[in-house]
Amino acid sequence: MANLPDGRLVSWSAFLAEGFVPTPGNYTVSAVFNPITGEFFDSNNSAHDMFCAGVTLLEDGTVLATGGNSTVRYSSRFNLDTLQWESTAPMNSPRWYGTNVTLGNGKVFSTFAQGAEEFGEMYDPVTDSWVNLPGTDMRTLSVEQAGVNARSNDMGTGQWYAYMHVTPDGKVYHPGPTETMHLFTTEGQGDVEQLGPTPLDRKHIQYGTSTNFSPGKLLVTGGEDLTYIPNGATNEAMIVDLTTAKPTARKIDSMHRTRAFHNAVVMANGEIIIIGGNGNGILFNDEDTRLDSEIFNPDTETWRLAQPISVPRNYHSVALLMKDARVISAGGGLCGEGCYVNHLDAQIYTPGYLLNQDGSLADRPEITELPDAANPGEDIQLQTDHEVSRFTMIRLAGTTHGINTDQRFMDIEFSANDNGSGYTLNLEDNPNILIPGIYWVFALNSEGVPSVGAILKIKVLEQ
Template identity: 35%
Template sequence: MLDPRAFATALAVFCWLASGAAAAEFAPAAAVAQSPDAPGDQGMLLVGRYAGKCVAPAGESAAAGARLVQTTCFDRPAMSWSVVAATGGSRLVNRASGLCAVVVGGSSADEAEVAQVPCAQSGASGLWTMRASDDWVVFASVQSGKCLGVKDAGIEEAGPLVQWTCVDEPSQQWTMSGPGAPSSWGPKIAMPIVPVAASTLRNGKVLTWSSWSRFQFAPDLGKTFTSIFDPETGTATEKLVTNTGHDMFCPGTSLLADGRILVTGGESASKASIYDPKTNKWFATGELNVPRGYNGDTALSTGEALTIGGSWSGGLGGKIGEVWNPATGTWRKLKNVSGDALAADDPLGDSLGDQHMWLFGADDGWAFHAGPSAEMHWVDTAGKGRIVEAGKRGDDTYSQNGNVVMYEAGKLLKVGGAPSYQVAMATSSAYTIDFSRGPWKPVKVAKQKPMAFPRAFANSVVLPNGEVVVVGGQSFPITFTDSHAAMLAEIWSPKTKSFTRLAALSTPRNYHSVAVLLTDGRVLAGGGGLCGDDCDANHPDVEILTPPYLLNADGSYAARPTIVKAPKKATWGETIEVRAEGYASTFALIRLNAATHSLNNDQRRMSVKVLSADGPSFRLKMPKDRGMLLPGDWMLFAMTDKGTPSVAKIIRVQ
């Protein structure tokens, strides 16, 4: 959902391009000026495209002479700026202090620092021109002709802003992020464990688990701490699972056709376990032929489950595909489906390139492989299996610890990631991938406007209206740290193909964090860490986002429809009768799913066709594509014409 104010701001900033001005030229910003007192003008965040941090006075000071630095972004006045027209250029005015950004001493030297002073005293050293692209802007001092950036292209907190000779690099490029959409995070809620994995259950509660310890992993002790979180009461019930002999840290996950959750590999690399939400019990299923951890799994249209890759545990390489049979509980090798063939070369080592594969079940037992490698593939799970090349993900590169979510049948949004598992700059790029035409047909890839914040180790959650919330992550991913965290969430709209920022998290959600959709349409985010009792990055807690579609423009709660009656089961192409009150007009299905390590392959959304509506009575046509509408439990949401969703009813597709 794009806030109208954000759109107006962006349009004003970039409208001079439409006049025929070349993108390589600098232009006085008179045409893009914003009055600091204009009605509804809340200013903009200036987000560094490289480090993902915001411009603010040091310590968020309101004092004249305070140096400008880069700092972790929040929606605070000291980080908000207006571009104000002036003779010969424009001035950057801080919303909190009312002071203007100037080059200190009117210097023309490289690395001259930038500070805030009273605008009446800013003179020529406080005049800036702008060069804009579709995605970012560059500010150049009118006096010196040099560009605004961070000293030494640094990425650390409180790095000073300076001017230096203009270069075509992200360290001198800024995203102008307009006012965020209405949204809010609830209070932080303590959990008994660090929730490294999470799955929304059909009763609205959330299953989470960690490792043999509540707060750390390794060695393999064959047991796992789990917890059931109740969003209604804000309480969690802990359970230590020992009967399966399985430490379920760093596994693959699949939601099965009968509503159970399959967990494969991980710390106990050969084990596979199943959770039954009907009985709240765990039990072992057949062991893997190939031990693995950090593997990618997906449910299949046949009711089976596929796993590939996972050299984190069980030895390096050779992680061929395997298919789990629900009738026998055993695994069948796919000798012609090599995890190595689907992997990428990670600069940090061979154990990392075949991990966290983005796999999506499709028709006739096929699966689509979207990455993290730049090359995409189709996987046929029949017989010994086979791999069919599906082309590259546009101009995107290897994007480990980015993530992908299906926002409509056969259509994926891919966001973020980094060119190595960690210790590399993350990307803010986004792409849509359309594989809806199936195997052997061309896959369509389209580049989207980027996020405001580079992110790896983030999580993405699709909403009933087709928008996608992106939560947490780091601009420079490092495991078990809170550094370089993206605190502001973002939301992507399939209508505008762009992102709008949302409210800020209370806690960094980086490595080992999760995010899932709740049955009431809110988003739960939590975890991070699992690095020991004394680790500052340990976050045994969760928080819940109220997205924009649940709020009015003034922040009050929007009226929601209610599904009074819906069938408990349905099949492909069936016409179902649903009773929904409260101005319901559209419907969507979202599959129950499980998230861990920025991976949520079972997450998918599908629109539902309304055949007829008579008051509160609706006749809906279930999708007939078995490859998209995988068997299993789905959340059915009714929505108003503004996209405000009901609480979901669960329908089992079989």
């Protein structure tokens, strides 16, 4: 699933609506959903089986889906004008369960995946072309993943989606799910540096989440270590600081619940909500489901339980922030027609910041004027209908299997204009922090109530 700039969402499954086929079918069931009207319409891809593809959003907000089922090299973009999928240049290697990450220059680094060569490749959306980066050696990841897959356990085969994040100096950091952390360079032929094991007790944290919740800061949560006896999910969490000379990771207080297959979403106020997952870590299984949500406060580094979901959201579930600052949690299953863990529905969470103490909807500020686009480091003018005390921005995102390399949250420095007419916002000047793409800008009043997100495109800086 992925955000569209106007607030709609595009979702997709596989060759079938409720299941997948073992060999690529060159077709994907897809639909666009309007959360305001509740309307759907089909946007099926007739040329690419995107089951378990890599996903990321480009500078113009276009969704890029790469690889997928078994031996797929195909790549597709979701056209924002026609609201249909269209083919792009195929990758050099097939990539199943691969992770994509958009870089500060607008290109996409496609990484570690089943079926791929032992290195990454990079996509240039301007030239619609792929180039191999043989220096981004991923053999350590492959060896450690193979060791996990070789273990005898009843959890199902380990999968390859890697946690990948752009660092403030333009490199790509890998904090899991394999044991050894890495730092990749994507310039020239590419390069890699091993950074040692994570500080977590369980080292192979598959089916967890990794979230960029502040410039240069990551929150890694949950998952399971298939080599660990007894099997099952963990509630461990760690924070990674990417602003140091080399990324540093430290354990923090654990979540209230053990979770695998959950989702993590940064909300308009910078807190992170954790939704769903199960405790047994078994694929296509709703037993031991975690219905309680929980919220992480990055200022205090503490957890609190939040409103529960009523439908299990486990393997293949997704969750995203929406333009109106609510959170959608959807899907799960895809194990064949009639399978009991298939959940072809969604729930929407209304955060407390949108409510008065009596539970009624709070009055919201409104952004009435904002430029369409800006460069990193630019000062922009913004108008609101009421006085506000905080501005935040969050990059629109695509997600699959709990992996979301797109979402990036930051507070915006600002000042009220002397003439009493609006505000001047001072945008972050580092394009490796303010990654090119479409962002929603939120204005929050003194009570912490956010506006609906206003669209701002951050452009690739001209070299």
